[in-house]
Amino acid sequence: MGVVEGLLALALVLNVVVVSNGGKSSLFVRKTKKTCDMPLDSDVFSVPPGYNAPQQVHITQGDLVGRGMIVSWVTTDEPGSSAVRYWSEKKGKKKKNGKKKTAEGKMVTYRFFNYSSGFIHHTTIKNLEVSVLLGGDLGQSFDSNITLSHYGLSPRKGETVLFVGDLFYADNYPNHDNVRWDTWGRFTERSVAYQPWIWTVGNHEIDFAPEIGETVPFKPFSHRYHVPYEASQSTSPLWYSIKRASAHIIVLSSYSAHGKGMPQYKWLEEELPKVNRSETPWLIVLMHSPWYNSYNNHYMEGETMRVVYEAWFLKYKVDVVFAGHVHAYERSERVSNIAYNVINGLCTPVKDQSAPVYITIGDAGNYGVIDTNMTEPQPEYSAFREDSFGHAIFDIKNRTHAYYSWNRNQDGVAMEADYVWFFNRYWYPVDDSTVYV
Ligand SMILES: *[C@@H]1O[C@H](CO)[C@@H](O)[C@H](O)[C@H]1NC(C)=O
Ligand SMILES: *[C@@H]1O[C@H](CO)[C@@H](O)[C@H](O)[C@H]1NC(C)=O
Ligand SMILES: *[C@@H]1O[C@H](CO)[C@@H](O)[C@H](O)[C@H]1NC(C)=O
Ligand SMILES: *[C@@H]1O[C@H](CO)[C@@H](O)[C@H](O)[C@H]1NC(C)=O
Ligand SMILES: *[C@@H]1O[C@H](CO)[C@@H](O)[C@H](O)[C@H]1NC(C)=O
DSSP states (O other), rough: OOOOOOEEEEEEEOOOOOOOOEEOOOOOOOOOOOOOOTTOGGGGGOOOTTOOOOEEEEEEESSSSSSSSSEEEEEEOOOOOOOOOOOOOSSOOOOOOOOOOEOOEEEOOEEEEEEOEEEEEEEEEESOGGGGSSSSOOEEEEEEHHHHHHHHHOSSSSHHHEOOOOOOOOSSSGOOHHHHHHHHHHHHHHHHTOOEEEOOOOGGGOOGGGTTTTSSSHHHHHHOOOOOOOOOOSTTTTTTEEEEEEEEEEEEOTOOOOOSEEEEEHHHHHHHHGGTTTTTOOEEEEEEOSOOOOTTOOOOTTTTHHHHHHHHHHTTTTTTEESSSSSSSSESSOOOOOTTTTTSOOOOOOTTTSSEEEEEOOOGGGSSSSOOOOOSSSTTTEEEEEEOEEEEEEOOOSEEEEEEEEEEEETTSSSEEEEEOOOOOOTTOOOOSSSOO
16 A cells, blocks of 8 residues: 655644755665555554444544644444534643534545445534644554654654645556555554644546546545635635645645636635735645656656746745655755746746745655656756655744754654755745755
């Protein structure tokens, strides 16, 4: 089962020593061990005991500002209730918990070829006090088999996971065997039941399979993973925005039309001017297919979107763009290629301090094939690249500074293999290049 293709956490706290880093192709040599999907009877896929026990519990932010949470789960014996009981946890001397409340949701099912899903429940809890949301911890077990375990291990925890697409690869199985969606749901539950994951779709969620009569793109994904798209006036769950901590996070769909006049284009055109940098100093964009990628695999696949939206990203001073797709890691300098207009010959990305940093973090690790084939020589805009597996933490300190680190976990321990200070493009737009000066 292909795990987390790029796991990224947004953290709020913590101080770490600064060391500046130079641009390079890392020489780190991974131990290459051929891995394959865990079998269906693996321990991490086990079905919880008990009649109609909820499984595959996952949460994501349920509104624009973070006072809502969508809680989802699956029951298999009978539909059961879609109600969630919740209360606020009081801290301090008087440990009495708050009044219990109940939120009602809805239940959906779907069929995919000859697979019938369980009863999938989605319930939105509103008006939460942000500081007391559902609590929980990722667990500290010394798992090393998966990115998730490694993230669980890391002493530095994010408060939200930004997920840049390709949940896993059910579509590699005959008939896109959707049983693998269930196993993935049970497998990731230990993280996603306790902290919200922000979902971005990848190509492996398209599940377009006319050969077996399945012609509705994103069908399994959209039944299982709900997002609060309407809260940001989007008309599709595939692109939307949320505000989380001091960041405004925009999620785009590389696999939906994005040309001029299309719904996603119109939405983004209206969304960007709404970003209030006083309220949310940081502007982050998530997408699946990277715009700047110097690996041979998926090279230039993000161009169709880059040519349409790049100028907006500069105008609105996006701080950072995270993408997946390429099964490796890369961080760019701040560059733009907006001068290129097909006939003028200016087709080299140039240093541009109003541009975002582009980070590719689709390093699937244990379960996928790592992309090792890099374009040579390494382009100037590429600050750091390494064909290893890992997760990153974007740690917002205040409105001017964020500390970013990518943690390689091929060695089984959290290794901070790439790290850099980000200076906010709106509040502190000083040059934060690491090599390309
Ligand atoms: C679905 O069809 C495949 C291939 O024909 C078969 O192997 C599998 O057992 C079927 N599954 C169900 C749930 O009927
Ligand atoms: C995953 O790793 C954990 C910790 O090493 C272990 O308990 C578990 O059995 C592993 N599962 C599989 C299927 O490899
Ligand atoms: C931006 O947010 C600040 C702080 O909440 C507020 O005072 C200001 O009016 C907002 N600006 C706009 C244009 O809404
Ligand atoms: C790397 O990619 C290039 C361009 O696609 C290709 O020509 C070359 O054969 C690849 N090298 C390997 C070792 O696969
Ligand atoms: C913001 O955080 C950075 C890094 O921790 C620190 O050096 C800087 O002084 C902080 N700025 C303000 C205004 O607190």
